[in-house]
Amino acid sequence: MNFESGFLSRLKRAKKFVFFTGAGISAESGIPTFRGKEGIWNKFKPEELANFDAFIKNPDMVWEWYQYRRKIVGNAAPNKAHETIVEFEKLYDVTVVTQNVDNLHRRAGSTHVYELHGNIEKNYCVKCRTHFDIPFSEEPKGVPVCDCGGLIRPDVVWFGELLPHDQYQGAEEASEDCDVFFIVGTSALVYPAAYLPDIARRAGSMLVEVNIGATEISDRCDYSFYDKAGTVLPELFEALAAHSLN
Numbered sequence: 001m002n003f004e005s006g007f008l009s010r011l012k013r014a015k016k017f018v019f020f021t022g023a024g025i026s027a028e029s030g031i032p033t034f035r036g037k038e039g040i041w042n043k044f045k046p047e048e049l050a051n052f053d054a055f056i057k058n059p060d061m062v063w064e065w066y067q068y069r070r071k072i073v074g075n076a077a078p079n080k081a082h083e084t085i086v087e088f089e090k091l092y093d094v095t096v097v098t099q100n101v102d103n104l105h106r107r108a109g110s111t112h113v114y115e116l117h118g119n120i121e122k123n124y125c126v127k128c129r130t131h132f133d134i135p136f137s138e139e140p141k142g143v144p145v146c147d148c149g150g151l152i153r154p155d156v157v158w159f160g161e162l163l164p165h166d167q168y169q170g171a172e173e174a175s176e177d178c179d180v181f182f183i184v185g186t187s188a189l190v191y192p193a194a195y196l197p198d199i200a201r202r203a204g205s206m207l208v209e210v211n212i213g214a215t216e217i218s219d220r221c222d223y224s225f226y227d228k229a230g231t232v233l234p235e236l237f238e239a240l241a242a243h244s245l246n
């Protein structure tokens with residue numbers, strides 16, 4: 001892939017980077033995305049699985065669905081895109097803002113990560129709010145129950161629920177104060193997460209999209225690179241290393 005010299009110079013001079021990521025960054029790790037032909041929401045109905053009422057109505061079914069997804073995530077490994085973001089962190093001030101619940105950025109080694117939609121490896125009691133980190137391989141089949149009698153649910157954001165305040169606030173602050181805002185593997189359709197690119201743009205950041213195709217946000221980006229994240233990001237990092245400012 002060819003990168004303009006002016007673009008590489010702007011990146012090289014930049015100090016603060018945000019990588020705003022979605023399901024597409026984990027696609028090459030074998031984790032299905034949500035939308036598109038093979039997307040999760042084409043096969044399962046969010047209203048039957050990813051909301052609190054569905055959980056209260058049929059907790060075992062919802063729990064088992066998350067157990068199934070945890071197994072996919074547990075067997076997946078970070079890919080070159082996650083790993084390249086860690087390489088960027090060695091050279092720049094990098095904040096990762098992810099909509100993904102798969103924990104792959106942390107497993108790759110990113111140290112500054114905001115998780116807007118929770119983390120599938122974590123759980124909490126709906127009654128007393130005690131947190132439990134139950135490894136997927138040891139989970140009971142049906143929904144587990146806390147000592148207080150409350151049901152234990154996955155620590156993910158369901159439809160109709162608020163985002164974790166501290167995570168969104170941290171993400172918003174990082175977006176308002178970065179030089180480059182990468183948008184990687186997201187359809188940028190789900191709010192409030194999808195406000196962040198515009199917050200960054202209004203604050204003067206350069207928006208760079210990496211996706212296999214055009215999205216809702218493409219028109220507002222300074223640069224869009226249409227290929228797999230696991231291809232574009234390593235190639236960009238290499239081009240940046242070879243680029244000298246004149």
Ligand code: OAD
Pocket residue numbers: 021022023024025027028033034035036039050099100117157158159184185186187188189190210211212213215227228229230
């Ligand atoms: P989507 O499934 O909506 O979008 C995935 C995006 O990744 C699409 O734009 C694809 O074109 C792109 N893509 C696929 N493979 C790629 C690859 N190898 N490299 C680069 N891009 C690739 O997923 P999200 O945008 O993450 O919310 O969805 C946002 C939210 O909607 C999710 O966090 C989830 C869902 O409902 C909750 O569960 C709260």
